[in-house]
Amino acid sequence: MRIVYFTHSLASCWNHGNAHFLRGVLRDLVARGHDVRVFEPEGAWSLRSLLADHGEAGLSAYRAAYPELSSRTMPAGFDIEAACDGADLVIVHEWNDPALVAAAGAARKRGGRFTLLFHDTHHRAVSDAAAINAFDLSGYDGVLAFGETLAAVYRRWGWEGRVFVWHEAADIRLFHPPVQEGAPEGAQKGLRAGAVWIGNWGDGERTEELERFLFAPARDAGLPLDIYGVRYPREALATLERYGIAYKGWLPNARAPEIFARHRVTVHVPRRFYVDTLPGIPTIRVFEALACGIPLVSAPWSDAEGLFRPGRDFLFARDGAEMARHLRAVDEDTGLRAELVRNGLETIRARHTCAHRVDELLAVVETLRGANKKPVLLESAR
Numbered sequence: 001m002r003i004v005y006f007t008h009s010l011a012s013c014w015n016h017g018n019a020h021f022l023r024g025v026l027r028d029l030v031a032r033g034h035d036v037r038v039f040e041p042e043g044a045w046s047l048r049s050l051l052a053d054h055g056e057a058g059l060s061a062y063r064a065a066y067p068e069l070s071s072r073t074m075p076a077g078f079d080i081e082a083a084c085d086g087a088d089l090v091i092v093h094e095w096n097d098p099a100l101v102a103a104a105g106a107a108r109k110r111g112g113r114f115t116l117l118f119h120d121t122h123h124r125a126v127s128d129a130a131a132i133n134a135f136d137l138s139g140y141d142g143v144l145a146f147g148e149t150l151a152a153v154y155r156r157w158g159w160e161g162r163v164f165v166w167h168e169a170a171d172i173r174l175f176h177p178p179v180q181e182g183a184p185e186g187a188q189k190g191l192r193a194g195a196v197w198i199g200n201w202g203d204g205e206r207t208e209e210l211e212r213f214l215f216a217p218a219r220d221a222g223l224p225l226d227i228y229g230v231r232y233p234r235e236a237l238a239t240l241e242r243y244g245i246a247y248k249g250w251l252p253n254a255r256a257p258e259i260f261a262r263h264r265v266t267v268h269v270p271r272r273f274y275v276d277t278l279p280g281i282p283t284i285r286v287f288e289a290l291a292c293g294i295p296l297v298s299a300p301w302s303d304a305e306g307l308f309r310p311g312r313d314f315l316f317a318r319d320g321a322e323m324a325r326h327l328r329a330v331d332e333d334t335g336l337r338a339e340l341v342r343n344g345l346e347t348i349r350a351r352h353t354c355a356h357r358v359d360e361l362l363a364v365v366e367t368l369r370g371a372n373k374k375p376v377l378l379e380s381a382r
Contacts, residue, residue, distance in 0.1 A: 001088040001089055002035040003037070003087065003088065003091070004038075004039070004083060004087040004089070004090045004114075005022065005037070005092075005093070006080075006091070006092045006093060006100060006104065007093045007095075007096075008040060008041070008044050008046060008093060008095040008096060009046045010026075010040060010071040011059055011071060012047035012049075012059070012062075013252065013253040013254075014050035014230060015046055015200050016046035017283065017284055018093060018095065018121050019253070020171075020253050020284050021121070021284055023066050024170070024173070024354030025357055025361070026038065027068060027069060027171065027173065028355050029358055036069075037072070038069070038072070039074050039078075040073055041073065041074050041097065050250075053230075053250060060252075061254040061255050062252060062254050066254070080104055081103065084107045084108075084112055089114055090108075090116050092119065093119045094119060094124070094132065094135070095122070098136070101118070101137070104116060104140075105136055105138060105139025115369060115372075116139060116141050116142075117144050118135070118137055118140050118142075118143045119143075119144045119166075120132070120146065120150060121146045123150075123271070123273035123277065123278055125154070126153060126273065127273055127277070141162065141368045142159075142368050143162065143164070144163075144166040144364070145163055145165055146166060146168055147165065147280050147281030148304065148305050149278045149279055149281065150281065151163045161371075162368070165305075166357060166360060166361065167281075167305075167307065167352070167357070168284040168287060169287050169348075169354050169356060169357045170284075170287040170290070170348055170352060170354065171353075172354070174254065175291040175292050177261075178257070178292075178293075192262060192264045193264060194223050194224035194226065194263055195218050195223045195224070195226070195263060195264065195266065195327060196225070196227075196262070196265075196294075197225065197226075197227050197266060198227075198228045198251060198259065198266070198285060199269070199285065201229060201230075201231045201233065201236045202231060202271065205271045205273065206269055206270070206271050209269050210269055212320045213269050214267050214299075215243045217320050218324075220320075220324040221327040221331065222328070223264075225243075225245045226245075227245055227247050227248060228249065228259065229251070230249075230250045256288060257288075257292050260289060260293075260294040261292065261294075264294075264295065264330065264337065265297060265337075266285075266289050266294050268282065268283070268289075268296055268297070268298040268301075268314070269299045270283065271283075274301060279301065280301075280303065280305045280307075282301065282307065286314075287348060287352050290308075290313060290314065290345065291349075295330045295336075295344075296344065297315045297317055297323060297330065298310075298315070298316055298317065299317060299323070307352070308347055312340075313343045315330070
């Protein structure tokens with residue numbers, strides 16, 4: 001198939017988590033022989049921010065890890081319909097301009113023979129519904145939603161039978177346990193130490209949770225904590241300094257496996273929307289961490305869809321005190337670490353790789369093609 005994907009950015013993962021998943025999925029599609037073409041807006045905010053902070057060198061890790069992937073920028077006046085011409089499948093991510101979303105739908109309405117899908121991987125459908133409702137999706141065949149609770153929102157909006165749950169997953173070509181345990185540079189080989197958290201500060205939607213389930217528990221467990229991410233305002237950096245946390249700045253996602261390999265444990269702290277309003281949706285960091293073979297301890301969230309085996313694949317902490325106990329136990333108990341790593345890898349490899357998601361995507365396309373081939377009865381014949 002010829003597949004066209006309109007993303008915010010493929011090249012940049014600076015505060016752009018969808019790039020993680022997209023790279024893995026597209027790489028698998030390319031490996032299967034599909035013709036993949038990616039378009040991103042000129043001057044995309046994520047890429048612009050990355051280049052401002054790190055220059056072209058900030059793209060080196062992505063380019064080295066994904067040599068088979070590339071994207072084309074779309075200047076003002078770019079012909080969306082021409083880009084879709086000849087495609088079998090077109091996917092438009094929700095972090096795109098409404099005009100682009102509408103243009104792709106219009107191309108489909110004008111006789112485009114491709115299947116057109118809208119890909120939603122964010123909480124805006126509940127946190128800023130007006131922004132999502134501003135999109136003209138009337139020409140779309142279906143919606144890919146990255147969790148059942150998000151899919152339920154689209155069903156209420158009239159997409160029953162045309163919205164499909166498409167969770168994120170790990171690209172296990174890149175995210176896997178290290179061949180050589182321990183850090184290749186600096187630390188003694190074979191030695192992991194301390195805790196790590198890779199995540200962005202964001203807009204304050206988990207500030208309290210980070211202090212309660214990460215900063216204080218790591219201190220109470222006596223574990224050194226390294227933090228990587230962006231958008232940490234001055235007050236956030238002051239908080240990290242108060243807890244004695246080492247802030248390492250932005251990390252290209254392609255380098256995350258080597259960072260996980262240097263530490264004994266990592267922590268998942270979900271954003272508030274994925275606890276209160278869209279339960280059942282973990283961030284992609286959960287999939288990636290487990291795929292890398294690092295033990296994980298999570299703040300509370302509801303695994304409503306049974307994606308994992310809580311207590312076996314990772315540990316849940318109901319409060320800060322239990323988080324500290326879990327972190328201390330993982331740090332001290334070699335057997336517990338080995339069990340969590342083994343179980344987490346088993347679940348990822350059985351259910352949550354990008355190859356699994358490609359299988360699901362192709363099944364969605366076949367389902368929609370079959371539905372579109374059904375004969376339409378005239379009103380008088382019904």
